[in-house]
Amino acid sequence: MTSKNNPKAFPLNLPEGDAELLLDELQTRLREGRRLFAEVGQILAEIESRGVRDLYGYNSIAAFYEHVARVPRAEAQRVTGRALALNSRRARDGTTIDPVAPLTGESASTGALAEAGIDRIVTVMKRLPDHLDADERLEAEKGLVELAGVARPRDVTMAGTDLLARHDPDGKPKDDPEPKRQRSEFWLRQKRTGRWDMRGNLDPETGARLNALLVPRAYPAPGEVADDRAPAERRGDAFAEIVDLAEAGPDIPAPRQTAERVTEEPQPAQPSEEPASRPKPTQMPPQGRQSPYRGSGEGVQESAATERSRNVAHLRPPRWWARLSRPRSGNAAQPHKPLTA
Known part of the structure; x- marks a missing residue:
């Protein structure tokens, strides 16, 4: 066909x-x-x-x-x-x-130079040392422009390298920046669903210590019942357990004093005969999933830890919950956002 x-x-x-x-x-x-x-x-x-x-x-x-x-x-x-x-x-x-390169611009306006050769000439002209006068710079640029009109860009690059080696053999001193110190970072925010999302960037030592605490508690639960939790769920339960232990510790730090707290006048101590009318902080239930695979011995420890966590109010300044719940001026109708790290 x-x-x-x-x-x-x-x-x-x-x-x-x-x-x-x-x-x-x-x-x-x-x-x-x-x-x-x-x-x-x-x-x-x-x-x-x-x-x-x-x-x-x-x-x-x-x-x-x-x-x-x-x-x-x-x-x-x-x-x-x-x-x-x-x-x-x-x-x-x-x-x-x-x-930067006036002669190159004049030659480019006639169409004699390609874009690649122009870029090589401009790069060389920017790297020429400042101690060269105007005549020396024009003479150096003139030689590169004549070469770029008949040669390839790689030839212009080689000629520019030789030109810089003659006029500036030592080159420009390079700054040796000091190593940047990387600090640990941690973000914690609450979603609309009420769940909390966190991410962070820890230094090697802190990351290794946290991993050493998570790994033993993230093993599958021993026993005849199969552990159906995913690895991420086991790590989440382990992290919740670490938070419980940290909150029940005796050395939990108190909230920092603010300027408003310092200016308040000290309140006289109430006699011991009067019943305690001071409101107690509400114990928020843990939002994370509690592991159902903890043994009976851990249940006793949890109850003791919960009891100790309820008695940490004496470590906080008096009336700290009243100060946090006090509405701000001009925004009394807006609810308070949860405190995040």
């Missing part, structure tokens, strides 16, 4: 067999496209001078070009950075900002 897909005529209607003419037409179109793209950079520099926020409401010229040209953000940053480095512009106070 004969194919009916006949090759279409060349759009430019060039004669066949003329390789030199095809190459010349290709270079002409490339040069014209680069020249037009250089004019795009000039327009972007002018928009930056007039203020892209005042003109179009964008925070940066890169974000503006990203939306207008419909290009990725990385490409928009490269294009706008190249435009600002090749063209002079005005600052907000009216002063003129000179381009």
